[in-house]
Amino acid sequence: MARILVYNQDTNRMESFIRSESDAMPYNTNRTLRVREFRGSSKSNLLWTDKRTMQAWNSQRYIYGAPIYVGFAFKRPYEGGHGNQSQHYAGTAFDVGQNLTNAQRAVLRNSASRSGLWGYVEPVTLSPTWVHFDRRFGTPACSSGGYPIIRRGSRGNYVCIAQDDLNTLGFRTGGLDGVFGEQTYNAVRRYQASRGLAVDGIIGCNTWRSLQENVVGTGRTSTTID
Numbered sequence: 001m002a003r004i005l006v007y008n009q010d011t012n013r014m015e016s017f018i019r020s021e022s023d024a025m026p027y028n029t030n031r032t033l034r035v036r037e038f039r040g041s042s043k044s045n046l047l048w049t050d051k052r053t054m055q056a057w058n059s060q061r062y063i064y065g066a067p068i069y070v071g072f073a074f075k076r077p078y079e080g081g082h083g084n085q086s087q088h089y090a091g092t093a094f095d096v097g098q099n100l101t102n103a104q105r106a107v108l109r110n111s112a113s114r115s116g117l118w119g120y121v122e123p124v125t126l127s128p129t130w131v132h133f134d135r136r137f138g139t140p141a142c143s144s145g146g147y148p149i150i151r152r153g154s155r156g157n158y159v160c161i162a163q164d165d166l167n168t169l170g171f172r173t174g175g176l177d178g179v180f181g182e183q184t185y186n187a188v189r190r191y192q193a194s195r196g197l198a199v200d201g202i203i204g205c206n207t208w209r210s211l212q213e214n215v216v217g218t219g220r221t222s223t224t225i226d
């Protein structure tokens with residue numbers, strides 16, 4: 001069983017679902033993406049994604065026209081396994097096609113590139129034995145890329161990442177719900193003060209870098225929220 005938080009871009013609300021491992025993901029059509037596939041090797045019982053990413057998957061699966069084997073999708077930042085500001089931690093990225101030959105994978109990669117559905121499709125030189133594609137949202141806070149700026153009033157799966165980081169580091173946000181409210185704002189300010197960052201309660205380039213450098217791959221702590 002997993003609790004799945006989904007950011008719905010159409011309503012600007014976070015939605016919460018309870019699903020078993022063999023259930024389809026929320027907003028998935030024709031059971032082409034089960035919870036266990038989206039989870040991959042994540043051990044977390046709390047997962048998150050957004051509606052547009054699920055819709056992109058539906059379209060990608062339709063265009064490709066055959067089942068797509070999913071090796072990895074979601075991971076929580078403390079579980080690690082990806083780059084510090086990877087979209088896998090946002091629940092918007094997929095590593096697929098590990099079961100295919102190189103020629104078959106090239107067909108899948110081309111299908112993803114031509115679909116126009118994804119913000120990024122990794123070139124074969126970087127991931128020769130799987131195909132990575134992801135949706136990414138907003139303008140990256142850092143010029144080098146990564147997550148968008150979030151602040152009080154923001155909602156979505158990037159807020160989930162920040163709340164997860166803050167709680168794991170002991171800066172309690174009073175819940176993990178993808179809504180950047182007063183308690184998250186105060187937690188960000190306390191974190192910034194503790195690290196010598198500008199104390200503005202806004203998670204931009206420097207604060208994102210600091211949070212993710214301190215959390216990615218370090219494992220859960222007693223203050224992590226599930």
Ligand SMILES: [Zn+2]
Nearest residue numbers: 093094095132
């Ligand atoms: Zn990937």
